[in-house]
Amino acid sequence: MPTYEYHCKECGYYFEVKATVKEKEEGLNIHCEQCGSENLNQVFGGFAILGGQAVNVKSRESQNGGGCCSGAGSGCC
Ligand SMILES: [Zn+2]
Numbered sequence: 001m002p003t004y005e006y007h008c009k010e011c012g013y014y015f016e017v018k019a020t021v022k023e024k025e026e027g028l029n030i031h032c033e034q035c036g037s038e039n040l041n042q043v044f045g046g047f048a049i050l051g052g053q054a055v056n057v058k059s060r061e062s063q064n065g066g067g068c069c070s071g072a073g074s075g076c077c
Contacts, residue, residue: 001018001019001020002018002019002020002021002024003016003017003018004016004017004018004019004024004028004042005017005042005043005044006030006032006040006041006042006043007040007041007042007043008032008034008035008037008039008040009037009039009040009041010032010035010037010039011032011034011035011037013032013033013034013035014043015032015033015034017030
């Protein structure tokens, strides 16, 4: 079953929703698990579509300098 990731515009919470493609096509009534808001962005691979523009909403996890990913091409992760 595919997992869909959502970002709450109200409180900034990230959460995942499991649903079949059929269920998604029929429309899911998804609320933020933290604040209950329906004001959500769907996130695709760490990118949320905001006003037609892809924005990296997880940049804090991929910034250089803090982990093993600081060296490009090292292949460690
Ligand atoms: Zn929320």
